[in-house]
Amino acid sequence: MSPTPHRRSTAIGALIAAAAMLAVGIQAGTATADATASSATKAVQANPGAAPKALSASERATLLAGANATTAQAAKALGLGGKEKLIVRDVVQDADGTTHTTYERTYDGLPVLGGDLTVHAKGGVTKSVTKATNHEIKVADTSAAVTPSAAERTAFSALSASGGKDAKAEQGARKVIWAAEGAPVLAYETVVGGVQSDGVTPSKLHVVTDARTGAKITEWQAIEKGIGNTEYSGQVTLGSSQSGSNYTLTDASRGNHKTYDLNGGSSGTGTLFTGPDDTWGNGSPSNRETAGADAAYGAQLTWDYYKNVHGRNGLRNDGVAPYSRVHYGNAYVNAFWDDGCFCMTYGDGTGNNHPLTSIDVAAHEMTHGLTSVTGNMTYSGEPGGLNEATSDIMAANVEFTANNPNDVGDYLVGEKIDINGDGTPLRYMDKPSKDGGSKDAWYSGIGNIDVHYSSGPANHVFYLMSEGSGAKVINGVSYNSPTSDNLPVTAIGREAAAKIWFRALTTGLFKSNTNYAAARTATLQAAADLYGANSVTYNNVANAWAGINVGARPPASGVSVTPIANQTTQVNTAVSLQVQATSTNPGALSYAATGLPAGLSINASTGLISGTATTAGTSNVTVTVTDSASKTGTTSFTWTVGTSQQNVFENTNDYQIADNATVESPIAVTRTGNAPSTLKVDVNIVHTYVGDLKVDLVAPDGSVYNLRNRTGGSADNIVQSFTVNASSEVAQGTWKLRVADLASLDTGYINSWKLTF
Incomplete structure (x- = not known):
């Protein structure tokens, strides 16, 4: 299935694909040590300024208000068409003040699916722009030849073809511009409710149809299938609140997260867990409070991880928590995230005795909520695999950080809930194929399989980044991770790997249609931001990607x-x-x-x-x-x-050059009169395959002097002096070096440049 944008307004995510319930082999190896390999590998934070700034709710609101007030100016500066408008989705900020503002787009009032973009700026100067598509957003006209009802019938048929039933329009056919792949086209998007083929899991099937021909373009089921009391984690301390003589599972210190009992229902919030004392459950699934305690514990661990490690104040960075619902349906063997309610929902598992509420399952589901408001990778094709893997990756980090002796950190997914009834986990990050369906490495058709299996290479690359290849024992679990090129990968450490992945997810480097190649580019950019381009950390991240058949090794x-x-x-x-x-x-x-x-x-x-x-x-x-x-x-x-003093003006700050993006480095010139006819421009650009680049000098009045236009082919780096006849230009003002990357795969940065008058 082709990559498609995931619309977060109705997204639901669950942990387990139906095929994942098949029995898989038991992991081999003897657990003989408790050492954590990644703890021995500490990457040095070369650039603390690129670390995320912990924003209060009011600080975030101020950034959002500023971005919302300048969307028209931003659209003009980006050169968007007159019918295009920007809608702010999120703003995050680095410690050094760099902001990353993510926008959705409309065209002639219609939503553009796959039109999301992020502007990376510092001090009011745009450093780069990351776009989901580089196509011009334009269609001949917005008059549809197909009726909305016809589009809805096509969508209903899609649910039926997938084995679902009880189709109903969660969202009737709405006119959109489809831009996630190829040239933009006028289309309808319909969201079909009902239930999926298991007869229990709710449906939020998005179907996109061509508004001129009625043909289905694509579809994706916004069910991101995924997986805390002390049945799994022992006796723990929970955030709760006292109301009169009673207590409730309301965590006032973590955004007022609440935990509800659905009592076997499948809609609404159910009943807030309330009791005469502050003790919840008894460790047995027969006590209804036990699952509630597990879910509440998992949610508080995940909240704390994102806040204490990454400086994010809640999933939306606004200090507001989602809520949890347990005891969904009858013997429901799954758990899911739903954007519509902004909540996590957990079934009780086989025989209602195996609630899907372990730490990593809760963290997995809650991370789907984070992804929906940040990278928002569509839940199908390669973006869907990356979406699903992101939940596994962050869940592993939550589990390691929690350091709970009853559920120690590991690179196994859902190992506590025993969904298969044979003691095996759902997924293995060191060698994903051990589950019988996931893939260890990328291949050209991986976007055509279930996202729970196409997530394998991303889980694998994160493990390789964190722990490296080969055999090792971590917290008593034996691992032996292979590489597709049979070459070793050296670990950068789990902490560094998590920071890199989190940055790619939350600063707009991951987009709605990000595939594996683009994810490599995004994580390398994040590694460059945090640890330096071509640093040991950067190179080992590239080696890890090569280990799953994505990109080459340095x-x-x-x-x-x-x-x-x-x-x-x-x-x-x-x-x-x-x-x-x-x-x-x-x-x-x-x-x-x-x-x-x-x-x-x-x-x-x-x-x-x-x-x-x-x-x-x-x-x-x-x-x-x-x-x-x-x-x-x-x-x-x-x-x-x-021997004589010349007027030399220089900018030595680094400006990252992302794929298919334009970046400008400014120099403020304080010199009277006009520029000379022999203005000297010295350029130092670090970038592989310089044939991707167009390099211009921009005068204070906006005049453009081209220095290079995609010359040099596969050569690396531009370290060159140019002479420009700028005698018609007033010297004083802000001059800019503008670098446009006009192709994929290779990236770099402006290292420095200077003007000699």
């Missing part, structure tokens, strides 16, 4: 030196230039340089070039960096020392 070993632009300084002027380099080998680096102008030297331990130039002239400089394995990397550049 060079196997050696030193990478960041290119240095040609330098211009003046006699008797102090110099400070930091050489930046990384190696795939552990240990310290040493630095050396030849050809430095007189008076300058390089620190062999730190790579800092400093001193005061004493003699005019131009030198050819080569810097050599050597690692602990005697591998070397070099970079060369010229260094001109002048």
